[in-house]
Amino acid sequence: MDLQLNDKTALVTGSTEGIGFAIAKGLLKEGATVTINGRKQETVDSAIEKLKKDLPEAKVKGIVADFSKVDEVDALIQQLPEVDILVNNVGIYGEQPFETTDDDTWFHDFEVNVMSGVRLSRHYAPVMKKNNWGRIIFLSSESAVNIPDDMILYGVTKTAYLALSRGLAKHLRETNVTVNAILPGPTWSAGNLKSMSKLAKERGISVAEAGKEFVEEKRPSSIIGNFVDAEAVANLVVYTASPLSYATTGAALRADGGVIDSAF
Template sequence: MKIDLTGKRAVVSGSTAGIGLAIATGLAQAGAEVVVNGRTEERVRNAIAHIRETAPDAILSGVASDVGTVEGVAKLAAEAAEADILVNSVGAALFKSFDDLTDEDWLFMYQLNVMSGVRLTKHYLPGMMQRRWGRIVFISSESALNPPKEMIDYGMTKAAQLAVSRGIAELAAKSGVTVNSVLPGPTRSEGFGNVLEGIAQQTGQTIEAVEQGFLEQNRPTSLLGRFSTTEEIANMVVYVCSQQASATSGTALRVDGGVVRSIV
């Protein structure tokens, strides 16, 4: 199977690091024009330089904006007015106990993890439906199906993404626009990796030992037995954005290493 996204324009929120950067890189390698998004000009420039290392001929641009805010979404939408592909990959986790989470923390997580995708989809969906082709992908998590006690706020936002994604897929039915969610499992991304590296330094363990300890304690059902790479998650997203995935819509696609013990 050869995925060719030449002539398609992709907007990837939160694409200066981690899973988002891997997705932007994969889409660029498949020939798509990619709009990179991050909170600062420096991070956007660095991400574009990284993508060019493996996709030197890619058409790339960047918009520095915080899409966890109304103003940030408006800036991205103004500077990248149209898109054939939208990947809502921006997200964060606070790693706070339930008792320590403030009202502000809950609202911050909801604005960034959920409302960013709602607002961006609201902007780009009408054009996709008018052109009779489009791909919208929400990067959710296996935590949407297995809400973790150590990140209840995160699990809540990821479950909300599934509801939003399915509802929009229903709205876009028979239009040529597909809407799906992708659910990664434990992944060695920048944000989670920083947390694990901090634990490794504090305990004198290797990062590999910390990862194994996390899996054994928090995700013992993992069939993979290791963390996924960001590229492994991106591979699924690139496929979902392709013409070959035209019959896949309204679904939640797990790339969780078998963490979720379910056959459907």
């Protein structure tokens, strides 16, 4: 299927590894021109090298920006004033006991997980509207609906993305700009691979077995009962970014392996 992305430009935040990297690669495979992003020049350069090795004709460049710093967000926008597709993927997570997670941590994680998407969308949405075409995609999580008790802060930030995406879609009603949220479940991202490797070592089992045990213990409602590859999430994002998805907007689209125990 031709997803009609050959003439489109995209920015994927937090894309030097994991889901973001897979999304960037998926868009590049479809012929889009993609700007990737990371916090360090060396990681951005390394990611570009990997992408070009796999896809020699890839039209890819990178911009370094730490989304906890407003001046670096502003600098990114100055370097890239216009895109057709914005994928708000950057985010941080981890176990954070509620009683000991202080205000500074709450504010910091909101800066990265929520305000990054607010600031970029606030700039690019009017540009897309003027150009009469655009796609804004927020990477939320099944944790936005199934708030984990050991990552309440993370869940709250991902719930905020659901509200933001729905509201922005309504704000852009009757235009050719769509806005959607993607809800991954347990996914083999770089962070999860590291944590599952640690769990595997502690239990004396393989990483694959650790992943399955984690899902059984922490996400027992999962239908597939295991982690999914980052490419599985990326495939949904790439379709949502395409012109073919024009009828899908204001939606919360799930790639969660059936973790969310609802048909809606």
